Amino acid sequence: MKHSRTRLVTIAKRLGIFAAVTAVALSLVQCDATPSDKDHKPSRADRSPSGPSPDGSPGGGPERLITDYTSGFDKDSGYRHPTREDRRTMAAGIALLLDHRRTEAERRLTDVDFAVRTVTDPVGGRRFAEVADRSEGGAAPRGWGRVYIDLDSPVRWSVQVPHPVADRYTERLGAQLLSHAEGGVLVVAGAHRKAGRGDEADVAHRRDSVFHAICAELVRRGLPGVQLHGMDDASAPKHDVVASTGRGRDAIAEGRDLADALRERGYDVCRAWARSCPLAGRSNVQGRTAAARDVPFLHVEFDARIREDRDRSREVVEALADVTRTWRRPD
Template sequence: MILLASACGTPPAETAPPTHTTPHPTTVDLEARITAFTSGLDERRHYRPPGYRERTAVAKGTALLLDGRRRDAGRELARAGYALTELTDRPSGRRYAEIAERTGAQPARGWGRVYVELSSAPKWSVQVPHPVADARSEMPAVRLVRAAPGGVLVLAGAHRTAGRGNAADVAHRTDTVFHTVVRALVDRKLPGVQLHGFADKSAPGFDVVASTGAGTAALADGRSFADAMREQELRICRAWARRCELAGRTNVQGRAAAAAEVPFLHVEFSRTVRDDETRIRKVVRSLTKLVKRWS
């Protein structure tokens, strides 16, 4: 995930809060910035479900940014208590826009962040719905947006069990900032890959489980990705060809993509893969081949 006004609604235009953007890029290590954010997420952290106007404002602000209307985007996001910050990633030299809750403005609500790579037009998204709960699932995502142009990273902002019931499990709820932003990207026909993690015992014998979710628009892309995984000597279960655990058929972002006939891949990595830097590099190489097909 990767994102508005108080719970009583969005203020009218004439009383909208000022735009919150940075006048000059801030130089950071993007990976360190994101892992510092996710390190503070656990099942005890507060999560407040957003209202319709709040989550819609974040999605609209994101869409305005993708249109190159940064001032309008900043104004819309500020209505929701979000800020738009331009960053330069020190290791890669790439520029990004960060959409995130304003620091210190209020208790963290757990709605997540969006990162947009600015060197080229947006072409694809990578989605991380369960940071921390699926430990280190954000690592391949941030390295992917560093490796290939045109990426949009959507980052969830809470542990999946932080809310009441499954309120914070954004892969299975449509009333979240995460889903509303992803839906806005789907409406723009941006293909997406969503990254998850599983315990080794959940799919013994496999390093990776790949699925096209509820649709088939990404079938050719999935086959290409699976072949790239095999070239990297990673064992992959192809859910379109056999029965696989963790195939993500009920994933709501996948269902939205299927309804719009937009390519979507649901990819699960074992804990062994996520804990091994060499294997993460292999994963990123294969993901980079995938998104370059979309670019």
Template sequence: MTVHRKTKTIALASALVLLGALIASAFALTDGRSGSGTSRDDEAARHRPEPRATPSPSGPPRDELERRVVEFAAPFRGDSGYRVPSPADRRAVAESVGLVLDGKREEAGQTLSRVGYQLRTLVDAGTGRTYAELSDRSDTVPAPRGWGRVYIDLSSPVRWSVQAPHPVADARTERLGARALLGSPGGVLVIAGAHRDAGRGNSADVAHRRDTVFAAVCDELAERGLPGIQVHGFADDSDPDHDAIASTGTGMAGRAAGKILADALRGEGFDVCRAWARSCPLEGTENVEGRKAAAENVPFLHVEFSNTVRTDDARTRRAVIAVNTLTARWAAGQRNTGQD
């Protein structure tokens, strides 16, 4: 009787273990889904959707900073949460960026801690440069606020920025931004903390909302006179004649920089639509960071790259080489004219 009861107990335990494994497997499959990789018109209408995201042909990230950026953005989905930051939250992060730029890192860390952010430093093995990372502690919890990150080169005078407002939504623009930062000294990378469709309405679309940490940080940079390039992505059939669309948005200060970038992209074999010379789709005239740069008379470029450019590593490398042709001039202090 005792043996029979033990046999029943063992059989029941085995069944429960098997059931638990099946449930865990189901959850793993659900959590492992990636974002759709779609991209929308930067003005009003939606782009034609890109194909559903597939494993990247570009291989693993090359450097430590790029790896951290890619891993940070990987969980972003259109149905994930987003919390609108308060004015005090936005101001604290933006002021902390300014404090880091002024060499006051201890004070910046204290300011960040009051709003749940943290300041770290990392040395990128590929470049040997040291970067400050301003990140939200909520990134590690199940429901992050989605306010984004900032990376600042601590090894050189900071003179320019690259901005990635739609990571994952504009597939792999987060990687393009990281590589642009690593390609020239003296840069700042501002990356959004959520998919553009997260949250309610367009609350997480940082390229079109003023009430975001992303916009507040970019305002700080523009007010300090730092030129910037903002990277976006479009579906190939939204403009099949071009690989890239370069625009200065509503401003004029970026015209010379735009010509340098467009010429460099053409030199790498890309067809470029130059919005200052002809009518182009996706010119970014409603972009809030571009409007702020225009108000400050600071060079700003809104650059769209096709899906083919962003998802083919050889093309991505060539695009980054072209971008760094411009950012190297900015790093050397040639802000306005782009001339030697």
């Protein structure tokens, strides 16, 4: 009897040890299955457009949406050359939106897998139509860009960002200008300028891009445009800004106003219509298209000091906004 009791105690101890080991093993498996906050990299779906941005700017507005969109751009992020029909379809869809024919626009843009939605700036409450690629979160993004259109004011002008990320923070300046001044259309390229083969993603110098097709449609409607670029310190060491009217001369008055406003704020501006300046944008194809139709166009290069500092970028956005207010709605 004593021997039986001893044997039962031994078996019970062994079972207890086995249970404890099993519990520890399960605990380790569960820990391995859940990544830590430090290691977890949120996917595009994890990021909520209504939350605050990493730099503390208000969430949900054009700036947050654009910087979130461009955050993954790099030289290897991919680019697919659009066909002529792709470009025509995109331009036609944007045209329908500008004509307030949203249902038709959505139907047309569906042909190239783009979608339209309304987004609201949480600060001022202004509404914008966002035209975005449904496939941009895939493994091989096409890189055709996005468009934002003011829905609460008659559209009068455009701001263009052909080199997001490559010209660092120009995408942020473009979004800030759209939010700061009424009646704008923001066109943002969908890839780093060195993505794809050769220079095919450098949309400022290519006519066969979705970006150019949309900007050409805006020019066809007579909408003035300002295109934002970033330069390094070595490109124009004596200047903070290079302002140009590109190939044409239709925006000289606006260029002077911008240069004067920036000078009053303490910036040295090279005025390309009055003297020889580097990076004057003479070969820029959007500028050439505007010049051919006598539509005002400004090509503006900002140094890194302006683009990287929020106070300075706010000053140049205010100066740009003043210029856009002089552009009336085309008849």
